[in-house]
């Protein structure tokens with residue numbers, strides 16, 4: 045699943061791989077790598093390329109190092125340029141967010157979405173105050189629609205305590221002119237408390253589609269991973 049975030053992270057990977065990126069960049073990259081196999085593979089390839097370049101004779105090594113210094117300069121300049129462009133993108137998104145996106149959510153039809161995969165994940169968290177380990181279940185759902193793959197999909201839900209049905213609202217956001225977007229869908233994580241009976245997706249015309257209910261048999265994360273390979 046390549047997302048806009050992946051594009052940004054992959055722009056940062058060369059300087060991250062050369063260990064010349066800032067602490068802030070490092071933690072951003074590492075946080076993303078923890079949850080994105082795709083970008084991890086890209087980084088591993090990058091690291092391999094550097095290793096291969098080192099396995100020459102001594103002279104070649106020195107030449108390589110000289111070249112490396114030069115390259116480093118270029119990389120620094122590049123990473124500054126990239127950082128600036130990321131700031132601009134983030135800025136643009138914020139502006140867009142505030143001025144257009146919230147006011148103008150585009151309609152997407154929930155009935156055109158399919159559940160690509162779904163599994164139940166066992167999670168462990170830590171209560172910061174008591175230090176206790178908390179176990180909880182989430183339903184990981186991946187929704188996909190060919191129709192909307194060039195739209196910036198978004199969603200969210202509100203759940204008041206005691207409610208047994210989750211309504212997840214789906215819409216698309218308007219992108220600024222000239223910005224292209226290729227989304228592979230929408231990955232959602234629902235907290236599965238015992239009292240939740242149904243999960244439905246809802247669009248801006250109030251069409252509803254049930255994607256999960258208590259009586260459905262859903263594979264575990266292990267089963268899902270096993271079935272994939």
Ligand SMILES: [Zn+2]
Pocket residue numbers: 047049050051053076080081082083
């Ligand atoms: Zn990624």
